[in-house]
Amino acid sequence: MKDLDSSALDCLAALADERSFERAAQRLAITQSAVSQRLRSLEAQVGQLLVVRSRPLRLTEPGKVLLRYARQLQALRTDMARELGSRTAGNERIGIAVNADSLATWVLPALDGVVQAGLKEGFGLELVVDDQDFTHDWLRQGEVLGCVSTVRQALRGCVVQALGVMPYVAVVSQAYLQARLPAGLNESSFANTPFLVYNRKDDTPALWVSKALGLRSPRLQERYVPSSEGIVRAALMGWGVGVVPELQVRGLVSRGELIQLRPEVGVDVALYWHQWKLLSESSAAPARVALLDLIGQALAAGAKKALI
Structure with a gap:
């Protein structure tokens, strides 16, 4: 061809x-x-x-x-412009897919240095958000060049790096606990307890219930709130139980604004960074780190600070 x-x-x-x-x-x-x-x-x-x-x-x-x-060609053009010290033509964008909970907690601080450099050099970073079990599909379909995912196995032509583990906990407001769950969450109160769920792909609340109550394939009373920050706010307002990253609600729990249900129970979600091997990797090493590698390094450093 x-x-x-x-x-x-x-x-x-x-x-x-x-x-x-x-x-x-x-x-x-x-x-x-x-x-x-x-x-x-x-x-x-x-x-x-x-x-x-x-x-x-x-x-x-x-x-x-x-x-x-x-x-990949667009990414290579961006790297070439960076090496030549010129701004990229057409404000090139590098797309990566991340899960909403990571975006709401540790991803933005991790990528800040890359984004600030992009403002000077003329390239942009485009973040696509999906459930952590489905961000990998965006990579497979060629929509993005990298993703944060729960999938461990690398696609052919990609490399993968373990980022760490994000623990999830179940929280409710103090008022909701006193009014609706005075004895805590148990098998008798579970059926009448609404759970805040990100979307129909989100199985983390069901996994938490399975561990907490020993139920197989529990059917939750679901209230959909398609935002990580929105779920925390809805929990504060007494809409139901939110199963959220511990990192996201640590301060709210320590101040007593949210109460953690079954503190001994949690769901640990392991996260991985996947990226395509760019077409030029077989050639001589560039003078500067490739932008996609730079993004991966920034995410790995940010995850090391925030995750287990």
Whole structure:
């Protein structure tokens, strides 16, 4: 296969991000017709359909393969510009996927140095949020170049690094405990106790209940609050029991604003950093650390401070 057109690959990446031809054209500062022409040229070159023209549009499996290639080329361009001491053209963005609880606790401080450097050098960092068991899917599909995940096994073409363990605890407000759970959480009070759940993918509250009460596949009375910070606030307001990172509520528990149920029971979630091996890794070592490696190093250092 001949060398692929980098501008066409940029179009594919923009279409994957924006999910429409119109928004992709606006992002690339070209016409919608130009986006279509470049995509058709790329599809003709590889001999396969890359995008399903639906609303919103979606990438085919061959399209996802090329998307991974396009993301890596963008990262390499960013690294080249950094080595040359010039700002990146078009304000390149490096996408990584993280879980909401890590984002709410330790990830932002860990990445602050990278982001501040990006402001000077012209590159951006894009954070995609999903449940920790599903961030790995974003990496597999080529949507991002790295992810924080509970998955231990590395994908082919990726490297993985253990970050540490995030303990989860169950908390309620003092008022809720006194009014609704005077004897604490037990098998008789469990059925009438609402649990605050991030979304339908979130199984951490059910895992905690299984450990605390010895129930197999417990059916929870769920109240969905799709925000880590929102779950803590809802627990403070007496909406129910929140199973949250101990790191996130340590101060609230020490001040008595939240009460920890069954302190001897917790759910330990092991986290790992995954990243693609960039296409240039077989070449001579660059003078500066590659941006994706820099992100991984920053996350590892931040996790070492915050996690077990």
